[in-house]
């Protein structure tokens with residue numbers, strides 16, 4: 626039985642989520658191969674070859690894969706699928722875009738957001754915004770899986786020495802073309818990969834106050850900045866900072882929530898964080914039920930004091 630991991634990368638570097646997906650794949654199959662579908666992505670392929678536990682890197686190089694268009698990558702995965710019992714993607718925006726296309730063409734059951742693997746066909750996944758865990762058994766020959774990366778430790782990025790095989794690529798799909806990408810450039814760590822996250826909620830009151838209060842704390846801690854959906858919807862923080870059921874799923878070493886009530890949809894995105902600190906002036910706020918450290922205080926006093934003390 627062999628599992629295929631679809632690498633997430635920017636042609637030069639592998640994204641960290643690929644490492645967690647390899648760990649999940651190792652629990653599914655005896656051999657793990659990685660597909661690096663990209664353009665001039667030899668560096669990403671080299672990096673994949675170094676991951677401990679990976680037996681083979683399959684490199685598909687074509688301009689059609691330069692921007693990771695789902696239609697093109699899905700067609701390449703389908704072309705390779707015959708050799709694999711398990712095909713795994715990180716449950717990121719990109720993985721969630723490609724996996725269903727592959728599952729549909731293969732007539733395979735898709736198992737989404739897997740957090741634990743019990744065997745070759747039995748998996749755990751959260752349902753109802755993480756309030757219940759379902760154990761599901763797949764009955765199809767091929768298993769197309771998206772992996773909730775916070776559920777698996779990353780595989781060691783170096784120390785492996787897998788062979789790299791270059792394969793013939795499938796033609797580009799005519800259904801989509803790349804037009805442009807607008808990427809936010811930031812020196813901060815990426816939210817889903819950050820070890821420390823400071824997150825602000827509706828209580829911040831405006832984007833000016835959000836920046837004035839949360840940024841100095843994030844700077845002191847070298848942290849990524851997150852936000853509740855209420856803060857995002859109100860325009861206090863950018864869309865891509867949203868943590869939660871309809872935002873990003875994170876599990877940093879330290880998560881500091883300031884002025885966030887702790888609605889289940891927010892908790893669904895951060896409750897697996899190692900240490901949770903909540904600052905809220907309402908002692909009844911549900912965030913305190915998941916917090917390791919709770920500070921009942923006005924954030925406009927407490928956060929600057931904390932920043933100063935650091």
Ligand code: FAD
Nearest residue numbers: 826827828853854855869870871872884886891906907924
């Ligand atoms: P509020 O609930 O308004 O809480 C503000 C908190 O700040 C309160 O607890 C208050 O006591 C405290 N506070 C006020 N002033 C101060 C002060 N000066 N100092 C300290 N504390 C103060 N939400 C998400 O976050 N992420 C998601 O992905 C998400 N997805 C959703 C999906 C669906 C389908 C639905 C229906 C909802 C979703 N939500 C999500 C919204 C969620 O239900 C909540 O509305 C949202 O999380 C509330 O954000 P908040 O905690 O910032 O605001």
